[in-house]
Each structure stands twice: as C-alpha cells, then as structure tokens.
Amino acid sequence: MFTEKEIKLMRSIGLDCDFQNLSEDDDYWAEIEDKVADKLAISGFDEDYYPNEIGWICEGIIDKIPKPKLVRWTGRTKRPYLTHNEEYVVMSEKEGEYEIIDDTDEFKFYPTEGFVEVEE
Numbered sequence: 031m032f033t034e035k036e037i038k039l040m041r042s043i044g045l046d047c048d049f050q051n052l053s054e055d056d057d058y059w060a061e062i063e064d065k066v067a068d069k070l071a072i073s074g075f076d077e078d079y080y081p082n083e084i085g086w087i088c089e090g091i092i093d094k095i096p097k098p099k100l101v102r103w104t105g106r107t108k109r110p111y112l113t114h115n116e117e118y119v120v121m122s123e124k125e126g127e128y129e130i131i132d133d134t135d136e137f138k139f140y141p142t143e144g145f146v147e148v149e150e
Contacts, residue, residue: 036091039084043069054096066091097150101128105144110134117148 074085
C-alpha cells in the first residue's frame with residue numbers, strides 16, 4: 031500500500047504502526063491525515079508553491095487515505111431530518127441501516143432504502 035519513502039516520512043513525523051495492514055475503518059487514519067497534512071503545509075512546497083519531493087510524498091499518502099462513503103437521500107424531504115437530493119456522510123453501517131449526521135446535526139440510523147451511493 032505505502033512505498034518505503036512514504037513510510038519513512040510518516041515515521042519521521044512521529045507516526046508508527048503496521049502501515050501495510052491498516053483496515054479502512056482504523057481510527058489511526060485520522061492521525062495520519064492530520065500529521066501528513068501539517069507536514070505538507072509546512073515543508074511540502076517550493077517558493078512558487080509547487081510541490082517539492084516532500085510534497086509529492088505527502089500527496090501520495092493523502093491519496094491513499096480511505097474516503098468516507100457518501101449517500102444521497104432520494105426519498106421525499108422529511109423535515110427537519112432529511113432533505114431530498116441532499117448528500118450525507120455515512121458514519122457507520124449495521125443491518126440495513128446507515129448512521130448519518132442528519133439535518134438536525136444529530137447522529138441517527140436510517141434504513142438504507144431511499145439512499146443511493148454517490149460515486150466519486
């Protein structure tokens with residue numbers, strides 16, 4: 031998954047785990063994203079704001095971070111909870127339900143019927 035240069039950079043900024051065997055739902059991804067983004071901002075660009083070698087390595091790492099699943103509500107608007115054609119981030123899934131942050135800014139489970147996955 032990660033190259034030797036990417037692993038070396040991550041270790042140099044205080045990250046350490048089994049980088050080749052992280053699962054997509056591992057909480058460590060958030061720490062990787064934070065620290066690598068900081069490294070990119072601090073030392074990943076040259077004077078013309080073009081990525082330097084560190085920048086390219088950081089961008090390679092960031093590109094490998096799992097993206098959250100997005101779903102679109104295709105059902106009728108259910109005020110104040112769900113809006114027709116609105117996209118929501120799936121926080122978790124269980125037994126035919128998505129846990130999303132709805133329009134009330136609350137974490138709630140909703141049946142998957144009425145949602146479609148958003149392709150990138």
